[in-house]
Each structure stands twice: as C-alpha cells, then as structure tokens.
Amino acid sequence: MKRYNAWNMLWQGLTGHRGWEPAWRSPEPKPRYDVVIIGGGGHGLACAYYLAKNHGITNVAVLERGWLGGGNTGRNTTIVRSNYYYPQSAALYDFSLRLYEGLSKDLNYNVMFSQRGVMNVLHTRHDMEAGHRWVGAMNLNGIDAFMLTREEVKQRIPLLNTAPDARYPVLGGFVQPRGGTARHDAVAWGYARAASALGVDILQNCEVTGFRKSAEGRVVGVETNLGYIGAEQVGMAVAGHSSVIAGLAGFRLPVSSYALQAFVSEPLKPVMDTVMTSFGTGMYFSQSDKGGLVIGGGLDHYLSYAQRGNTPMLRHVLGAVADQLPSIGRVRLLRQWAGIVDVVHDSSPILGETPVPGLFINCGWGTGGFKAIPVGGWMLAHHIATGRAHDIAAPFALKRFHTGALVDEAAASGIPH
Amino acid sequence: MLRIPCPWCGPRDEPEFQCGGQSHMVRPEPWHEVAEATWGDYLFTRQNPKGVHLERWGHVNGCRQWFNVARNTVTHEIVAVYGMTDPVPASVAGAKP
Numbered sequence: 001m002k003r004y005n006a007w008n009m010l011w012q013g014l015t016g017h018r019g020w021e022p023a024w025r026s027p028e029p030k031p032r033y034d035v036v037i038i039g040g041g042g043h044g045l046a047c048a049y050y051l052a053k054n055h056g057i058t059n060v061a062v063l064e065r066g067w068l069g070g071g072n073t074g075r076n077t078t079i080v081r082s083n084y085y086y087p088q089s090a091a092l093y094d095f096s097l098r099l100y101e102g103l104s105k106d107l108n109y110n111v112m113f114s115q116r117g118v119m120n121v122l123h124t125r126h127d128m129e130a131g132h133r134w135v136g137a138m139n140l141n142g143i144d145a146f147m148l149t150r151e152e153v154k155q156r157i158p159l160l161n162t163a164p165d166a167r168y169p170v171l172g173g174f175v176q177p178r179g180g181t182a183r184h185d186a187v188a189w190g191y192a193r194a195a196s197a198l199g200v201d202i203l204q205n206c207e208v209t210g211f212r213k214s215a216e217g218r219v220v221g222v223e224t225n226l227g228y229i230g231a232e233q234v235g236m237a238v239a240g241h242s243s244v245i246a247g248l249a250g251f252r253l254p255v256s257s258y259a260l261q262a263f264v265s266e267p268l269k270p271v272m273d274t275v276m277t278s279f280g281t282g283m284y285f286s287q288s289d290k291g292g293l294v295i296g297g298g299l300d301h302y303l304s305y306a307q308r309g310n311t312p313m314l315r316h317v318l319g320a321v322a323d324q325l326p327s328i329g330r331v332r333l334l335r336q337w338a339g340i341v342d343v344v345h346d347s348s349p350i351l352g353e354t355p356v357p358g359l360f361i362n363c364g365w366g367t368g369g370f371k372a373i374p375v376g377g378w379m380l381a382h383h384i385a386t387g388r389a390h391d392i393a394a395p396f397a398l399k400r401f402h403t404g405a406l407v408d409e410a411a412a413s414g415i416p417h
Numbered sequence: 418m419l420r421i422p423c424p425w426c427g428p429r430d431e432p433e434f435q436c437g438g439q440s441h442m443v444r445p446e447p448w449h450e451v452a453e454a455t456w457g458d459y460l461f462t463r464q465n466p467k468g469v470h471l472e473r474w475g476h477v478n479g480c481r482q483w484f485n486v487a488r489n490t491v492t493h494e495i496v497a498v499y500g501m502t503d504p505v506p507a508s509v510a511g512a513k514p
Contacts, residue, residue: 306492
C-alpha cells in the first residue's frame, strides 16, 4: 500500500500523479477462507480490518452484493455521537467515538472526522426535564455533555427560529461537544484500503444466495453468484437485509426493515458549524464541507426495502425545516434518498452468536449504524477470533429477546422509532 | 405517497392511515405453559419479508376502521385488501401470515 503522506503527495505532484495504486485490490475469490464477512459496508469492512489488525487473521473475504459502502454507509447523515442513556450503550458507543477520534491516523486515510458538537434543542418544559435527565445519565456514564440556555443555543445556531411566538419555541438545549460528523464514504474506503493492505480480499458484485452446512448444522461456506466459497466462520453485517440473509441461513430475527430518508440542499456558504436535532419535530441537520445542508428526520412507518422513502415523511421533515429554519425555507434540495434500516424493539444492536453455529451477526443498529462502524467491526471481529463476546458487546446478544434483558434505548434515548 | 383503498371510504392518501404492523398474530396459550423462547418470539420477532407482507392498516384520520392489507415491501404495491377477521386471500396465499 502506498501511504498517503506529504512526501508522497509532493513526489506524485512532481511526477504527474502516475504512481498511485488502486486503494484496494480486486482479486478473484479463493475457494475457501478462514473468515467470510457478508456485507461490504462500514461494519463488514471494519470487521475484516480488525480481524487482520487485532487478531492476525488475514485469510478473510468481504462479500458485497453491490459496491462498497453503497448501502447505509453511503446513505446516512454522517453523525457520530455517544449520547445514550444506559451504561451498556454508553460504553458501546463511546468506544466507537474514541476509535473515530484516531481513525484517520490508524487507517492512513482522512475520514474528515469533525468534532463540531451534537446539539439537542428543547422546546417545552417537559423537553427540558428530559434533557436534564439525559445529561445526568450521560455524566454518570462518564460521557461529557451539558445543558445550554436559550441564548447559547441561539448563538450557536443563528439559523434557528428562537422567537417567543415560534411554533416550536426554544427553551434550551444540551450538547455533546465530542460528537460531530465524518465523511461516510471515506470511512468505508479507508477501512477497505487498510484491510486490503493487510491481505483481506474484497469481492464486490458478489451476492450470497445460500449457506452450506455440515451434518451437525454448522456453516461451512456460502453459495454466491461467483460460485461456492468455503469458510471456517462467517460473519454477517447487512443492516436492513439482515432478515433476508438470516432466512437463507434458516433462522428469524427480531428485526423490522424501514426506510429512513435523508436530504441534501444546494451548497451554501458556511451557515452552520454544529449538528442540531430538534426534540419537537425530530428534524436534524448539519452542513457538509461541500456546503450542502444534510437533513434527516423520522422513519416511514411501514416495512420497506425500497431505498427511496415516501412523500408524507418528506413533507413532515421539510415542513420542520421551513418552520424552524425560516431563512433557508427557499433553499433548493439537490438530492433525496433513503436507506433501509434494521430496527429492533429496544433500539439496541444485536451482536454475537446466531442460532446457526459458525455464523455471527452484527445488526439492529437501526437509524444509528454509521456512528457505530468502528465498534461494530471491532466487536464482530473479537467474537469471531476469540469465540466469545467482548465484555462491551455481551449485553447485546440475540438471546436477550428470550431472557427479557433488553437495553431499552427506544424509550430511554427518545429515539424516534 | 401510498394510495390505500379503505374498504369503507375507497382510495385515500397515505397520511390518513396508520400502519399497525404484522397481521394474523396468534397469542400463544395457555400462558403458564409457554416457553420463554416462544413468548420472546411472540413479543419481538416479526415477519420482515422482501416481498408481500400481510399487515394491518387503520384509517385513523378517516372512518377509524382497521383492515388487512397485503403489500409488497419492495414496490409498495398493494395486492389485496381484506377484513380484519377474514382469512388470507387465495391470491396472496404464498405470503406467510
């Protein structure tokens, strides 16, 4: 792997940029691997990278049905935060945030992680109480966050309508200063490049169509459109398609797949230097380095595998933009799309073993998978390599839906689904 | 925008309706004999097909009646509408209730 650094930039600049290599290799599939990862999004690629880096397992393939990062990794609103309520979640998501802090250096790839803060804006007395409770829980969990006055919110987000007669008046807010945004494509590409350099085979346009099992029921390989690929162990990180892959393997998951929409406006001069979420409308937005306002909101509340979203939720989110950010009400949208998110009842991920021996899972991140890419990959790699769950991942096992030990962030963190 | 044919009001726009999730679920009985795994599946595990799904819709901002819809989760096409207590229509017999 040719490293990206100032000397190589200068040398390539002087020699016409003819010496760069492709960021990752595109090999032919081998007949068998130690580990096969299904899903070439952020989580799958991160898993492959940490298998190689942390555990020395390099005979690994990542199978991607489409192109790298073409699913939810390339469809999210790029927000990274760890402002959760329960200690288990705080440990999980803050592990991820801390990995993000060193990720560009670790991968030798600029993922443009920008810790511009993640702000929640509160509109009613009840919102304020919920905010205080949430900040208190975060501080107890060792996550830095604090309340903001109305004036502080107004100063930080000048676009926001803070008039006393606004439909959603602003009473205050709270912020996690270490939260922020990262360039989503770069996260996928950076992990792919670093994993490939350590020997991982990345196979795009390779769709898993079935599993092959031994007489004892253990997975021994996967059937794909490129032929059979044998594997000692298989990991799956396929987000909204988890139920489909689980169906091929012969088990069911407590996952429902919904469309989550996002929107990007035409580029503007810098008008927003933090990330904002409204407690009242669920609308959230930030500004990308290209200048586009990146906007999101709630789910389309019926099952969907269509990556486009529907107009009632579009109207709800953009109505909130027009009302709460009146000065950009006439800014035009460049693009609108949706990703298919894997929602589970307690809005916490599913990590670890499946009912099929040799098949391990990473799913259930719902609307918040991007921020968890480093930890999701790390935990899946740990379980595959060592045969047991990492302490941080243990509370998120699939069996919690039978024991009842849910980590109910759906209620605790006010996640709007 | 979905156009949903309410059996009582005719075709109406999506914002008048609310999706109530999977239909035809049967509570396992008797409660004192239900295994933990069975009960967990009843509470949390849902059909999540990439294809035709049998689901309940309520005309909550209209006549407030509930009914069943067979809808394709990829194309969003509504392939059948039938009453709350009706059996699965033969035309969508392949879909799992």
